Amino acid sequence: MENKDKKQQNSFNNFSKFSIIYILIGIFMVYMYQFYSTTEKTTISYSQFKQLVEQGKIKKCKISEKYIKGTYIAKDNKTKKFITVAVDDPNLVKDLQKHNVDFSGTITNTWLTNLIFGWILPFGFLFFLWWLMTKKMRGTSGGLFGFGKSRFKVYLNEKPDVKFSDVAGAEEAKQEIQEIVEFLKDPDKYKRLGGRAPKGVLLVGAPGTGKTLLAKATAGEAGTPFISISGSEFVEMFVGVGASRVRDLFNEAKKLSPCIVFIDEIDAIGKSRALNSLTSNDEREQTLNQLLAEMDGFDSSVGVIIMAATNRPEVLDPALMRPGRFDRQIIVDKPDVKGREAILKVHIKKIKIGNDVNVETLAKMTPGLVGADLANIVNEAALLAARENKDAVNMEHFEEAIERQLAGLKKKNRVIKEDEKKRVAYHESGHAIIAYLLPGADPVHKISIVPRGLSALGYTQQLPTDEKYLITKEDMLDKVAVLFGGRAAEEIVFGSISTGAQNDLMRATDIVRAIITQFGMDEKLGLVVFEKPGGNQFLTSEGILKERDEISEKTKELIDEEISRMMREIYERAKKILLENRDKLEILANELLQKEIINEEELKAVMEGKNGLQD
Ligand code: ADP
Numbered sequence: 001m002e003n004k005d006k007k008q009q010n011s012f013n014n015f016s017k018f019s020i021i022y023i024l025i026g027i028f029m030v031y032m033y034q035f036y037s038t039t040e041k042t043t044i045s046y047s048q049f050k051q052l053v054e055q056g057k058i059k060k061c062k063i064s065e066k067y068i069k070g071t072y073i074a075k076d077n078k079t080k081k082f083i084t085v086a087v088d089d090p091n092l093v094k095d096l097q098k099h100n101v102d103f104s105g106t107i108t109n110t111w112l113t114n115l116i117f118g119w120i121l122p123f124g125f126l127f128f129l130w131w132l133m134t135k136k137m138r139g140t141s142g143g144l145f146g147f148g149k150s151r152f153k154v155y156l157n158e159k160p161d162v163k164f165s166d167v168a169g170a171e172e173a174k175q176e177i178q179e180i181v182e183f184l185k186d187p188d189k190y191k192r193l194g195g196r197a198p199k200g201v202l203l204v205g206a207p208g209t210g211k212t213l214l215a216k217a218t219a220g221e222a223g224t225p226f227i228s229i230s231g232s233e234f235v236e237m238f239v240g241v242g243a244s245r246v247r248d249l250f251n252e253a254k255k256l257s258p259c260i261v262f263i264d265e266i267d268a269i270g271k272s273r274a275l276n277s278l279t280s281n282d283e284r285e286q287t288l289n290q291l292l293a294e295m296d297g298f299d300s301s302v303g304v305i306i307m308a309a310t311n312r313p314e315v316l317d318p319a320l321m322r323p324g325r326f327d328r329q330i331i332v333d334k335p336d337v338k339g340r341e342a343i344l345k346v347h348i349k350k351i352k353i354g355n356d357v358n359v360e361t362l363a364k365m366t367p368g369l370v371g372a373d374l375a376n377i378v379n380e381a382a383l384l385a386a387r388e389n390k391d392a393v394n395m396e397h398f399e400e401a402i403e404r405q406l407a408g409l410k411k412k413n414r415v416i417k418e419d420e421k422k423r424v425a426y427h428e429s430g431h432a433i434i435a436y437l438l439p440g441a442d443p444v445h446k447i448s449i450v451p452r453g454l455s456a457l458g459y460t461q462q463l464p465t466d467e468k469y470l471i472t473k474e475d476m477l478d479k480v481a482v483l484f485g486g487r488a489a490e491e492i493v494f495g496s497i498s499t500g501a502q503n504d505l506m507r508a509t510d511i512v513r514a515i516i517t518q519f520g521m522d523e524k525l526g527l528v529v530f531e532k533p534g535g536n537q538f539l540t541s542e543g544i545l546k547e548r549d550e551i552s553e554k555t556k557e558l559i560d561e562e563i564s565r566m567m568r569e570i571y572e573r574a575k576k577i578l579l580e581n582r583d584k585l586e587i588l589a590n591e592l593l594q595k596e597i598i599n600e601e602e603l604k605a606v607m608e609g610k611n612g613l614q615d
């Protein structure tokens with residue numbers, strides 16, 4: 001981020017220097033032209049000139065191909081300059097001699113003025129306009145001729161001194177990356193020991209979660225160079241240049257190996273080709289193809305690791321994820337309470353804090369915030385303290401800084417309110433408890449109320465135990481009950497329901513509809529299959545609705561009735577289960593509010609009554 005700013009500044013300096021020179025030259029030329037051509041010169045006609053010669057009023061003149069310039073005595077007896085257009089006049093010399101005019105011939109250097117005014121200035125101006133226009137396209141890449149060969153590099157090459165200890169919280173990610181560090185430290189040894197050399201690593205996570213930091217730390221730990229470029233910088237440039245940049249980048253990387261190449265915002269070039277077939281962007285596609293070709297082209301023993309970051313993995317072209325490319329994906333999640341505390345500690349180390357500062361409390365005050373936000377808060381708190389001339393940063397400064405940060409984020413809709421968080425905690429606990437108790441549901445792996453994006457405030461992650469090819473009706477009913485668990489919990493605890501269950505309800509409806517119309521599992525409608533399964537039988541209802549045209553009105557009504565009856569029954573069942581486990585719901589939701597993330601074992605402990613809250 002900082003680096004980007006610096007580059008922008010550079011290109012701004014280039015721009016202003018360049019244009020100031022141009023403006024100065026322009027002013028100078030206009031001035032010279034004025035000085036030589038028009039100052040105090042009277043333009044007279046040739047006949048007037050001849051008349052003046054007759055009258056003996058011309059003193060001196062210079063005759064060139066096109067003009068006659070000279071001095072004459074005006075009516076007020078003052079000597080004035082004149083200029084007139086020369087005509088083909090064979091008597092001119094005779095007349096001049098007759099009237100004692102001091103005359104001489106000159107060859108005017110019109111070619112120079114012609115050259116300057118007719119060619120250099122207009123073309124210079126056009127070139128300047130073109131430069132201005134293309135400047136934007138070239139983005140932040142500096143230099144007038146900075147396209148094509150990378151004489152002016154868009155990528156940064158550094159040897160970061162960031163270490164894993166500077167990256168707090170992301171323990172899982174660090175563990176996975178450790179292997180990359182081992183490889184970079186000694187590629188040959190790694191291969192000798194039989195490790196399959198890694199090539200591409202995709203870091204997936206929201207902005208500010210520390211993906212760049214993590215990549216830098218990988219280079220820092222391994223002591224290798226770190227070459228970085230942003231995906232958007234590839235495509236903002238001239239047509240055809242993106243691909244050659246990629247080539248340059250890889251050539252450079254091979255020279256510097258072992259090293260890390262980091263491509264930020266890879267979605268800018270790696271967007272799925274299928275996704276926007278309408279607005280195809282040849283430039284981006286060429287760049288992507290070149291990237292794929294380069295990644296396939298080099299042997300992993302070269303010791304170059306490509307790391308890329310994105311916060312939208314779902315839009316990436318699947319080709320990027322094939323073996324030998326970005327076949328490793330590392331999730332860099334938003335931090336939970338413990339993670340935030342660790343991140344705050346890393347940044348607080350750099351400043352002097354007062355005794356009253358409680359980092360644990362600060363972590364609790366900042367749900368949903370990412371590493372970049374927390375770094376900002378510490379920085380802001382230090383500034384606030386400095387403004388007050390304090391020699392240590394106190395709790396009040398942190399509180400003020402958090403408030404400011406939250407206010408800023410609130411505008412961008414990134415902050416969850418306390419009561420919303422509570423609702424999400426009960427909602428997810430509802431899912432989890434039912435999933436834990438019903439045999440047909442997949443076991444719960446993780447419950448989280450760390451918001452992931454605007455739409456998902458929390459999630460309950462279930463992992464199927466083993467691949468099942470046959471699903472019984474009971475299994476499906478259990479799954480629907482789990483989906484209803486969230487909404488049922490909200491109703492029980494708050495007496496009201498929220499929009500948070502919309503996705504749950506959609507999925508539930510799809511399953512119930514399939515039970516009735518595709519699998520012939522309903523008593524009333526019997527064994528008839530009314531609808532063909534869609535691409536994904538549980539997730540989409542597209543295509544299914546079309547088929548309904550062929551069914552009689554009466555049957556349609558019956559289907560709808562049966563769907564809502566079954567849904568109601570399952571919902572009541574879910575509610576009953578939660579009411580019977582009301583105490584567990586309370587404990588789980590509160591634990592979730594504190595820890596933000598609960599894993600399988602912790603859920604088990606709560607459900608088996610082993611774990612109450614210790615406060
Ligand atoms: P991303 O690349 O995911 O958008 P960055 O790596 O640019 O995020 O993070 C921006 C800044 O936020 C970092 O320079 C660092 O100061 C801070 N930061 C983010 N995550 C962490 C973390 N896990 N530990 C410490 N600092 C972090």
Ligand code: ZN
Pocket residue numbers: 427431486487500501504
């Ligand atoms: Zn839900």
